[in-house]
Amino acid sequence: MKRIGVFVCHCGSNIANTVHCEKVAQVAKDFPGVVLSTDYKYMCSEPGQVMIQEAIREHNLDGYVVAACSPRMHEPTFRKCAARAGMNPYMVEQVNIREQCSWVHADKEKGTEKSIDLLRMGVAKVVKNEPLYSTTIPVTKRSLVIGGGIAGIQAALDIANAGYPVTLLDREHTIGGRMAQVDKTFPTLDCSACILTPKMVEAAQHPNIELMTYAEVEAVDGFVGNFDVTIRKKARYVDFDKCTGCGACTEKCPKKVPSEFEMELGVRKAIYTPFPQAVPNKPIIDANHCRYLLDGKCGICKKVCPTGAVDYEQKDELIMERFGAIVVATGFEQFDISAYEEYGAGKIPDVITGLHLERLMNASGPTAGKIKRPSDGKVPEKIVFVKCVGSRDEAKGRPYCSKACCMYVAKHATLLKEKMPNSKSYIFYMDVRTPGKNYEEFYARTQNEYDAQYIRGRVSKIFQVGDKLIVRGEDSLLGRPVEIEADLVVLAAGMDPRSDAKDLARTLGISYDQHGWFTEAHPKLQPVETHTAGIYLAGACQGPKDIPDSVAQASAAAVKAAGLLSKPELTSEAMTALCDEAICSGCGLCQSICPYKSIEIKSVNERYHGQMRQRRVSNVNQGLCQGCGACTVACPSGAMNLKGFTNDQILAEVDALCQR
C-alpha cells in the first residue's frame, strides 16, 4: 500500500467557517493508505508548504492529498511543493472543499460531511496515481499577427524588435486599418496619418517583419509553439515584383466604384490603392468590379502598364507556414446605423456616422477637408451629434459601452468649431465618459472653449423638413422636449465585432462572448491571453477600445508572444492520453474526435497462431495531446486512458463515494 499524507487547509476562514477542518483531518486518518493527516490555516503559504515538504520526507510519503481550494487555483503550487521534496508532482491530488463545498454551503455539519466524502475520493484516487513525466517540444521562433491595424502593427513591431520574425497579415491590401481612416486623434489632435504612416512604413521595412497583405487565415492546425497556419493569398491580378506603383493603371481605369475607405462618400477605380499612404503602395484589381475580369472587355490597365505587371490569370494561392505564437488583432466594425429607423439612418443622406465625418474632415478625403453635407454639398452650420447609437442599447442587442465615442464626439465638435467658427454643435448624450489621461480636460475644453452644447437625453426622432433635419428629443435635465433644426446629424455609431469574428475564432480555437468579441483568459489577470495557449489578443477584437488602449494591449500581447518564443523549448502536458494497443481495435474514432489532431493510426505487427499479422492501433502524439480526454470517452473498447485520470482512478473515486 502506498503511504499517503492528507493536508486539510482552512483557507483562513474561507473553508474553516463552514467545515470542521480538524474533524475532517481526524477522520481521514482512517482512510486506507493514509499515514499522516493534519490541518493548517493556509496550506499554500510558505510555512504550509514547508510543513508538507517536511512531512513528505519524515513520513516517506508516496503521495499526498491536499483538501483546499480549486485545483485551478493552486494545483501548480502543490505540485511544485511535492517536486521540491523529491516527490513526482503528479503524485498529488487536490480536493476542492472551498469553491465546491464551503463557499456553496451554509450548514457546517453538512459541509464537513461533504468535505470528508470528497477527501475520501481523493485519497482513493491518489493511491492509484502513477508518477508522470512531461516531454519537451521545440518552439518555432516566428510569430503571426493577424490584422494590420494599429494594434497589429504595434504588436508586430514589438515582437520584431525583440528579435523574432513576424508575419503581419491583413486581409485588406494595405495595413493601417481603422486608424488610417481617422482624421485626427484625441486628446492631442495629432493628425492620425502623421503618426500612423511612419509606423506602417517601419513595419513594412523592418527586417524581421514579413508583410502579407490581401491574405486571410484559412485553417490553423498544431498547437502552442508549432501552429501550422494555412493562409490564402488572394489574387491581386497585379504582379507586385514588376509593379512600380506608378499609378498609370488607376488613372486610366474607366470603372468607378464607391470607395470603402472613404465610407462611400468618394469613388475609387476598379484597379486601385485605397489611399495615398497605403502600404504596400501598389494597386490591386477588385475582381467584383473589373470589367475585364467580369466580361472580358476593357483590359486598359494591362495596356497602359509600363512594366507588364497586370496579370488577369492570377489565382488565389494557399500556403502553409509554421508559427510559434499568434497575435489576433482583427479590430472592429462600425455599428450598422440602419437599425435605427427612427433616426432615418441609412435613408436620410445627411444622417451620417462618426467615420463618415472623419473622411469629410480629412484633407485627403473626398471633400479635401471641407465639411460638405452629402446630400447637396452645403456647408452645415448646425450639427447635431447623437451618442450611444449601437451602444448601451439593450433593444439593439448592444448593452455594452463602445468606449471611444464620447471622446471622438468631443473631438469632432472641437474640430468643427475650428474649421467653421460659425458652426454650432449640439450633442445628445446619456452620460459623458472620459476615463483616460487628459480626456476630461479635453471634454471640458470642448464645452467651454469650443461652445459645444451638451444636452442630456435621448433623441426620439429625426426627420427631414425641406433641407433641414428636425431632431426631436428630450432634455432630461430640464425635463422638457427639445427640437433642433440641424443641417447635419452625426450618429456616434458604436463598435461591433467583425461580422466574421466567430468564424475566425473557430478556426483558431479561441472563444468569444455573446456579441462576438474574443474572450480573454481572465478579465483582470490575463487580459491579452486566450484560453488557447500561444494565441494572444490585441486591440478592439477583444472589446471596444480607443487607440491608446489598443496600442498598450498590442505591446502587452507582443511581450507575451515574445516571451513564448524566447523559450528554448516547451514542456508538454504530462497528463496525456495513452492507448492500450492490446485492446485497441483501430476503429479510429479517437482520431476523428481529437480537437488537437494528436492521434494517428499506426500499424503494429503481432504474432498470431504462429504467423505474423498486421493490425491498426491508435498512437497518441504526446507532444500535441492536451489531455482533454475526448478520446477516452469516445473509445468504445476502453483502450484509451487519460494518464492521471484513468478509468481505474475514476472508478476508485466512485467506489469511495459509495462507501459512506
Added chain:
Amino acid sequence: MNQITKEMRDLARELLASGEVKGLIGWTKGSRWYLTPPVVITQPEEAEQLYFDQFAVNNLTGLLLDYRYGDDKIALFVKGCDSRGIVRLLQDHQIKRDNVLVIGVPCMGMSDKKAVTDPRQPAELPLLDKCLECRYPNPVIADRLISGALVSGEPSEPKGLTASEAAKRGVGSKQADRFAQVKAIEAMSADEKYAFWQAQHEKCFRCYACRNICPACNCRECIFESDKKGWVNKSATPTDNAFFAVTRAMHVAGRCVECGECERVCPMDIPIMALNRKVIQDINELFGESDAGTDLDGKMPLGLFKNDDPEEFM
C-alpha cells in the same frame, strides 16, 4: 426452389470457381421449416447449400469479424438492414473494403418465428416488428446485386423481385412507430421506469447473444469479458445486468445501425432496441437527424469534434 435462392447459388458458384473470393457467407435451409441459419462455404459445389426465404433473418455482417486480420476476400449476402452493418465495419476499420464482396439481395420482410405454434406444420407467420418499422429495405452498399435488388443510401420503398410481396406484407408500414416505445417509457415516472427496467434486467442471464450478433460490437476484447473487474461484474444479478445493458447501449451509441438483431436474438425478450433508440433519438435531437451506417463517407455525430457542438451541460 425460389428465384432468389437460384440466383444466389449461381453467383456463389461463379465467385468461388473463379477464385474471386475465398469464402462466402450466406444462409442455408435449416432443420425446420422456420429456420434459415447462416452458412459459410468455400467450395463451388457447396453453393447448393445456400438458401433464402423469409426466415433468412440473421445479419451476417458480424461474421466478417472472423476474417478481419486476414487478407482473404470474402463474399456475403446482405439485405437492406444487414448492409448498414457493412458500413459500420468499414467505418470502424474492422474490415478492408477490398477484402469484402457485398452482394445485395431484395427483401420481402422477415417472418417472426416466435409466432410458430406447431413446429411440424408450416404456416403463414406475421412480419417481425423490426421489418414493419424498416426504413432501409434496400442495401445501402453492394458490389453485386441479384434478383433486381437496388442500392439506396436513403430511406426507400422495397425494390427488386420481391417488392410487391414486401409491400403486401407491410414492410416499412410502421416506420412512424420507430420511437413509440421510447416515448412510452419516457412518459413513465422515474419509479415506473426503474420498475420497468428492473423487471427486464431480472430476466437477463448474460448469454451475450445481443453482443455477438451486433456488427457495432467489434472490440478486440469485450469489456464484459475483461479481467479488469470493477466497472461491471459478470454475475447475472439485476444490478450488474443493468450496468451491462446501459454500458452496451453506450458502447454502440452513435454507431448502432438499427438492424434490430440484438433484440431479435434475445432469448428473454428484453426490449434492447428501446435503449438503442433512446440514444439515437437524443443524438438526432442534439446533432440533427442522421442514420448511422448509411453513408460510408459520412461522419458519425459522436465521432467528430466541432467547436459549435452543443454543450448545454457546461
